[in-house]
Amino acid sequence: MTDAVQDSNRHTISVLVDNESGVLARVIGLFSGRGYNIESLTVAEVDAHENLSRITIVTSGTRMIIEQIKNQLRRLVPVHKVHDLTIEGPHVSRELALIKVASSGEKRVEALRIADIFRARAIDSTNESFVFEVVGATEKVEAFITLMQPLGLVDVSRTGVVAIARGPKAL
Amino acid sequence: MVHHDTMTGAEILLKALVDQGVDVIFGYPGGAVLPIYDELAKQNRIRHILVRHEQAAVHAAEGYARSTGKVGCVLVTSGPGATNAVTGLADAQCDSVPLVCLTGQVPTHLIGNDAFQEADITGITRPCTKHNYLVKDTNNLARTVHEAFHVARSGRPGPVLIDLPKDVVQNRGLYQPPSKTKSKYNPQVKGDLRAIEQAVEMIAGAKRPIFYVGGGVINSGVAACQLLTQFVRMTGFPCTLTLMGLGAFPGSDPLFLGMLGMHGTVEANMAMHDCDVMINIGARFDDRVTGRLNAFSPKSKKIHIDIDPSSINKNVAVDLSIVGDCAHVIEDMIKVWKARQPKIDERALRAWWSKIEEWRGADSLRYPASDTIIKPQYAIQRLYDLTKSRNPYICTEVGQHQMWAAQHLRLDSPLHWLTSGGLGTMGYGLPAAMGVQTAHPDALVIDIAGESSIQMNIQEMATLVQHNLPVKIVILNNQYMGMVRQWQELIHGARYSESHMDHHPDFVKLAEAFGAVGLRAERPDQVDGVIQEMLAVNRPVIVEMRTDASENVFPMIMPGMAHNEMVLGQEDRSRDNPGSEQDGMVLV
Structure with missing residues (x-):
């Protein structure tokens, strides 16, 4: 991780989830319940065959908070993949x-x-x-x-x- | 026309439960679950314990789960039945207890119509369950039940709720066995070997080490506790346990320093503060353990082993983390340790132990003896001495009695200590003991209670009597919500706002009214006698001990203080608590 990235505290997180009822509520509830910021959130089905949706969240926080957000997201049962586009290379x-x-x-x-x-x-x-x-x-x-x-x-x-x-x- | 392969939803549900190994359900019937209860009456593979309040059903299932290591099962009706279960679910979520809670729901066509006894229970319980489901099609029912049990017991365990609309359990559908059910939820159990090797290196090089072990090891299983004990003894390092971890390492072992945290021993907290390598296995740096974060163990390198990645670096930043199941990780650590035969710094370790013995010498759990009034600590010590040969299961409610029990009982085996740690739910102990006794009919099961907590689920006395569950309840009656009174005395200028109850029931008569046995001790010389009498009865018993109302739990780390700033006793009250930190953060 470069210094420049450490300083930036706005992260774009891409989350692949099962497209089932309540999944968006779980994600949003996690953010509100734990006091995390949501600057922007988009969601739509991306794979009808596999029944997957992608949620893109722009959030901000310290490094520890961002790590928490990602780990908390991974803990949700219908969440398959969580990627922090901001630190995982160009996007x-x-x-x-x-x-x-x-x-x-x-x-x-x-x-x-x-x-x-x-x-x-x-x-x-x-x-x-x-x-x-x-x-x-x-x-x-x-x-x-x-x-x-x-x-x-x-x-x-x-x-x-x-x-x-x-x-x-x-x- | 009924297809011969199909079954009703209720039949599918019970078959799925049997296939998941369920032998007992704690529950309470109601309109929305009548088809399930109808089916329940037609079989004898699953026993049903009829509770008197749905919250107690969940705590009982917790007691069952935590004393067996299996998944506990609850069945309640829609609306109020389900909302009554919420506290229990939140408790299980905080303490990582594997449960499956089945709730009735109004028929699918009425959902969202504000129907009679309708509540959006999947919405309500989303933040206090590990996961929840609303089943809308009978054909998905079996798969959902199997996945729910898998989710409840895998990874960091937790409660899972399945909402069952009435038409879904009445309609017919196809059964699907567990072997045909695949789940995408598969948490990592093996730890990263390179990190494990690095951990062994750090541990071997330590001069002032400490094992800080939590409930994760108990959740990982009895084998994990045995491996932990083996590993700690191989190193000869000191070991402290959290409230939830008690029993993971033998309480009678000289390497055990007692519980740590807000009411931990001096030696445990001082060793945490001064250590150079901290090995956290299955604990979560809870605020009741760490005290003030910026003064928490400032000189140590920290290793954290946990199955839940979100526990790592949440409160305390660590130097090395290993995500995995404790049993697997400790097993690998032992392997690496044996292969490397590391040379530990014996001299440094001797110096460290002599420092620890100095702290131990303070005898921080001592209390003034009395031959006129029952000291609560004395009551607990006598209870323990007179019962330990029977390896009792000990449940507690929440408050002072809970802390004294945690301090003075030295439990040697896991799964025998059941307390509400994370949520701190008053009223937990009696129903939890009910669940334990159901799972272990011949064991001695004791609920150590306060007179306030016990009244939060006292109705379950009737359940004990109905189902012949001979739970022993020992109430330490000090006439106060003791822990509230203690905080008011120490932090709020001794203004005892609403912490005293002017009126209590006569607990002896109350026990008798329920059809149980009631006993009372008012003087220290009566304590042994009532305990003996209690043990001699094979029925539910309430023992009321009239204890010293002015007694406080010490040592105590006041909110916002550090491990090395403990208040040791009534006479040591110099460090008054400001109530908030300099930057305005309010302390709890």
Whole structure:
């Protein structure tokens, strides 16, 4: 583990679980019951044949806490694999946000211009509003939202982070 | 048309239980489980112990499990039946007791409708069970039961709950034997050999070593306790045990330093504080053991052996960890030790032992004798002296009497000590003793109790009488919730807020009202007599001993203090507890 990683206290943890009722409640209950942070959490089925879902959790804490979180997750019976993408080598992470902006005139033009810079797509439009779809790292999504604020931002919906390790190997 | 291979859910359930080796169920019937009780009445392979409250059913199953090493089994109805069982499940979760608790549930089509006696018990018990299941299809029932027993007993043991909707036990389905049931849950039992070799090296090089052993060794089995004893004796190192570990190493062995922690002996706590190598086997650095964390054993290298990876580096960062089952790991350690024949530093070890003997000389469990009033410690010592030849099973409730029992009994064998350590559940002892006596009908089973704790499950006296379970209950009656009173005296300015009960039942008459035997001792010279009388009766007995109300449990590490800052007795009260740390953390 490098020093840089030791200092960073935000971790992206990928958890492979049985896709059964209650499994998400177990994971969330573990975090709330033990006082761990959840910055973002996403879940969806990833293997219908094996009946597996993947939960991606972004959390933060000291090294001991992060180790605890991973070990506590591994203790859950329907949890198969727990990987800390932050320390297990390079990974890519993305999130998607839908952002509604309602404005007119120069503000409306400016919103379109910035959307273009961020490669955000307009997926809905009326005479007085747009819904933009922006994909990227959390920082990019946040920067886009900040820029939309003075331009008539009215609503935001985000998926939370999904992440996967780089390279040919599976989890 | 009924397919000839199919069975009802209730039939499947009982067949699965028999195939899992269940010979007794502790339970209480109700609407949602009537089909199961109907089936239960048609067979004689499984005995049913009818309790008087569902919490007691779970504690009884704990008693059964902890005195046999097998999985305990509970059957209760939906709604209040299930919620009453929650305290017992939380207790079993804290103390790693393998249980399977079957709860009735309203029929599947009514789930979520706020039906009569409906409770979301899988939701309620998610944080206080090792795992739980809601069975929605009769065809999955057998598989679920087999997996539940596997999960309960594998790895770090714990309670598993199976919620059974009424239609699932009434419908027909196919049975599946345990041999055809594969589980994906398979925790690691063998320790990493390289880490074990490293541990042996650290142990062999120690100058001031100590074995710090917990309930994990007892959970690992009698063989693990024998291996532990063998290994400790091979090294000649001192050994201390946690509350849950008592019995894992013989209490009469000179290498045993007594229990450690908040009410541990001076020699155990001082040796923990001053050691240079700590070998933690199956213990979890609980706050009642460590005292103030930043002053916990500051000079030592720590080795931690545990089957549960989440126990490692949770409270205390260790230098070497080995994840695995204690029996396997100790066995490998002995092998490596024998192969290497390490030369231990005899001189350093002699110096260490002479230091320990100095601490031992303080005789920290001594108490002022009295010939007018029964000292609770005296009562426990006499009880032990007069019964130890019969190798009794000792259960306790929670509080002062529990700590005195832990201090003064020197149990030589595992599975004979049953107490609520992690959750600290008052009312545990009587039903636990009930479970022990069910598993060992001819054994001497004693519940050491306080007058407050015993009243939390006193209704189980009727169960004892009904099922001919001759449990002996010894109540140390000091008229107070003793441990609460002690903390109020030492920490809250002797303001005894609500810790005194002005009225208690007449325990002798109470015993008689239940159809049991009641005895009482009020003076020290009556103690032996009532114990002899109690032992002579082959029926449930309550013995009430009127004890000194002002007696406190010492030594004591006050909350927020370190192992070397023990308060030794009533006269040694200089270190008053601030109640919170400098950084504002409130202490418990």
